[in-house]
Amino acid sequence: MIMSKRVLITGASGLLGRALFKEFESDASWDVLGLAFSRIKDPLRKVDLRNKDDVEQVIITFKPNVIIHSAAERRPDVVEKQEEATHQLNVAATQFICEAAVKVGAWVLFISTDYVFDGKNPPHAVGDLPNPLNKYGKSKLEGEKVTLSVNPGNALLRVPILYGELEYLEESAVTVLFTKVRATDTPCVMSDYERRYPTSCQDIAIVVRQLTECRLKDSSICGIFHWSGNEEMTKYDMAVDMAEVFGLPTNHIQRDKSASGGAIRPYNAKLDISRLEHMGITQRTPFKTAIKCVLERFMTN
Template sequence: RREMSSAGAELRILFSPGCVQLVQEDMVVLGPRVLVTGATGLLGRAVYREFQNSGWVVIGTGYRRARPCLLRCDLTDEDAVRGLLHEYKPDVIVHCAAERRPDVVERHTEAAVNLNVHATSTLAKEAAVCGALLLYISTDYVFDGRNPPYGEDDSPNPLNVYGRSKLEGERETLRHCPGAVVLRVPVLFGEVESVTESAVTSLWLKVQEGTETCTLDHCQQRFPTDARDVAAVCRKLSEKARQDPSIRGIFHFSGKEQMTKYEMAIAIAQAFSLPSNHLIPLTEQPAASALRPVNSQLNCSRLELLNLSVEPRPFTAAITDCLWPFTPDKRWRQTVFH
């Protein structure tokens, strides 16, 4: 892989010449190029695979968790971002990289704003210069949750710093790159490397506690959405927007099942035939450093009318697919089914 350095925007080869040559050959042979930021994260990995499986040449970036055949790039380094786009000349940029944990954003606001706002602004400027389509991933937390469901034209009113930073990222995206696409999504889950990677899959730890009483939020209404479905929407939007310049601006995509954390945990327990008596619904807002909207349901009709949506996977089937590798009999199941 390559590392983008702030020292004169130097590019430093970090992976084998064979891998570099493979990327270069793919760029010529396979067709359109997509740059996926945050390709080491939950959504970024799903987007990377979705485009790769659809015949695109995929260039993925990471930073602290960058791995072989991904590019290590500090997105807060303007020279590094400029050098990256100049070097690889992507047709599409799917910007997944963000600090998405609201409580972390409250505690480390400056670092989060640098990534969620300033890095997004730089990418938007450079995308406009190189003529790339920019698809920016945003959040339902731009809304206050008082009057759902929310359409794309409804006025945002974020309750926490995370929501404000993502809203500002949206504005920077559309200000510097008017042909860009913004895709707002709710809480995500998917194929995880650790169950703690998603607020949804992390409920597995609560379910497995078994004998210890555990209270879970039963106030905030959420719409858990499989990252693989979001990735498919990103690909469809990208393909259509490259052909039709009217595909621009803000879109919403979301799972359709309304569930609290408590209800998700019960569904997980039932899916794996595990006890759930120890799970206790908490009907008052739990203490947290960041306020959350009670119900920020997204109206997704714009995508649906353009036939650019996908039918979300049912929660029980999707969460089982994601969590079974973490069951005690995972080795047996991998042998039988894989």
Template sequence: MQTLLVTGASGFLGWNLCQVAAPDWKVYGTYLSRNISIPGITLLKVDLRDFQALKDLFHTVQPNAVIHLAAQANINRCQDEPKASHLLNVTVACNVVGLCADPGIPCVFTSTDQVFDGLNPPYRETDPPSPINRYGEQKAIAEAAILNRYPRAAICRMPLMFGAAPPGTNSFLQPFIQTLREERELKLFVDEIRTPISSTTAARGLLLALEKVQGLIHLGGKERISRYDFGRLMIDVLNLPATGLRAAYQRDVKLSAPRPPNVSLDSSNAFALGFDPPSIREELEQLKDRLRD
């Protein structure tokens, strides 16, 4: 069994990816501040910002493949803390990929739909990045540097993701569910359009990209949907109270970082390779039991 190194294993996507990969790989995952247990996974505490510690990690694990997830993905925090987030989202990413490039280790880097300005959807891999917030800008910078350093790396632009989450973290889904259950007000944008997938589907897409992709690939879902309409669907499938749901517009909510209106991803290239996301309704149905508590 070959060895897979997953950075950011204690995060939402990393926790799900490790579980999906475990049957076929010997998985090592890194964490920094949140030590969790994942059955069958070896977790190592590593500060990836320390280049020597990063090199020691590669020497210890001797990975056959790497999926780099560790990042500062909070859009507002990236906007407010540009230096610290640049270190994680650009410098660390380039260091990880550089350590893969020299020995030719297959590598996946996760980027984001936020590299686009949202004015000309749906976006294909050939469309030039046009970010309007620092998070998207940092990911676009990392993409370009990685393609230059290691063209064989797979760069997966990820959409909005939802699903079950490890202790101490959430997807956007859990706070939405809690708010609706308590019948408090939940304002969701009608003018922010995405192509969401579950974290399990995302994990399968990343493993597919590891095997079949070099360069850019989009791993979005098959449906374009607003956050508000996602909320309505969530209420229907999960039998939640609808009393608190309110439609809102981006212009009405003050946020640190601007949000692009429509970053729908055209993922037809991934679909042609076998990436086959279920419908959002099907994904939510499959998550019902895991989201009940």
């Protein structure tokens, strides 16, 4: 029986980390410590996760039961150019976290990505062999391996393209499209090729808390999990939905049927989420409902 429940969240200033922090903070039974790096706002604590001693010190002092490791370099085009810097954060820091977690008996949930798959034979089940196509996917797969090799009792949660409460529109690969959607006088082109499953960070945060609660009751819960929205969309589809929820015209948005440029992306890395569904975890908000809440304040500025 666990008397106190302490969760440490890395990347708590990030797109997903903010939602995770809020979700655990809203439940008084959790004592939450959120870590950040450059965007330090009270109550977040600054820790450079690439520094082994600092990582060990914060974990040994706080003694979490659970660590949600969300911090990462997650921009595929940046990773292509900054492989070594990415390795430091996505792999080496993950190792520091998992090793320190062992010292205090903490369970680590590593947030990963659908980009560990090649997207050639969807839906991808938790037991399917990953085959990342780009350096970002490779670095996250390495982070996954470290997480489970340091402690096979740890877990991974793979998620697809995310959107959530924003500091600025470009923060998410989904919401960045809105810059062009709302400029209704300027024709624009949107990719209508790769299949995506945009997922709300708020939904992921609820799923993570529910999975964590299950783990505290059942210590055999470990390994690989997937969560995802269930609406298959191209970027063109997302753009049209965004326009529709705000009553904007769509005739300035044109389809581009060719593959996206930059780092190679999987065509359809749909995740099979049945493992979590069988545990009774089902949190999903329709795209139009969730995206409207996120974008509302950007309709005027």
